[in-house]
Amino acid sequence: MTAKEVVEAYSIALSKGDIPTAFSHFSPNAKWHQPGNHQYAGTKTGLEAIGKMLGDMMGATQGSLVIKPAGAMMVNGNLVSFPVHFSGKIGDKTVDMKGNDLFEVVDGKIVQVWLFSEDQAAEDVFWN
Template identity: 45%
Template sequence: MNTDEKNLKVVESYFNHLSKGEMEKVGQLIADDVIWHQPGNHQASGTYKGKQELFPHLGKMMEITQGTLKLEPKHIMANGDLVSVIIQFSAQREGKSMSMAGVDLLKIQDSKIKEVWLFSEDQEAEDNFWGR
């Protein structure tokens, strides 16, 4: 199995376990020293370093949306250690809803997700959804 195939499998497993809420298995696919780049200018924006910062961040996003945050991967593409995923993501909170396309760019190292950059189709709308 070549690097692209191995890295595609890591990312496919990540989204599969995430969709089922299998957070322990998700955690096994993420490097302990992961770096997560959450874009925008809202309460969840920022760079999160390590699982100790990332997991509370993800938990907060699920709490704010009362578990309605959904990520649907549409196309997963690999180029060496980088895997890009075109996604559709949606959530609801306090009577507001959001649904838009995005791109997740994941760097894979030693079969673990080492770094993640997220991109939103409409960052201003996402900022307004999450609030300051």
């Protein structure tokens, strides 16, 4: 599979809520770089740490966190840039903004993910 096909397969599985299939596209030692200054920010290494962070985020938003494609995936070698739109609600706080997810794919597996937010300060307020 090409880098783009790997990220597409991950995205499709994630959109269906099929976490085991989504995570099957990751290297066991993958790194997830979550930006910002909030409880989930920082680099998570390995599927267990990444899965815990994502599960905690879904729990905090009571399942309201939605991430949807916001444009075409763009490829440069083994890097795939994926524009997204994300939204969610925690109590009376909401987040609704664009972002960009950057994936590095090596030997058919996602090895690193970097996330970028349209308004990091607003996202920090949301998650804190």
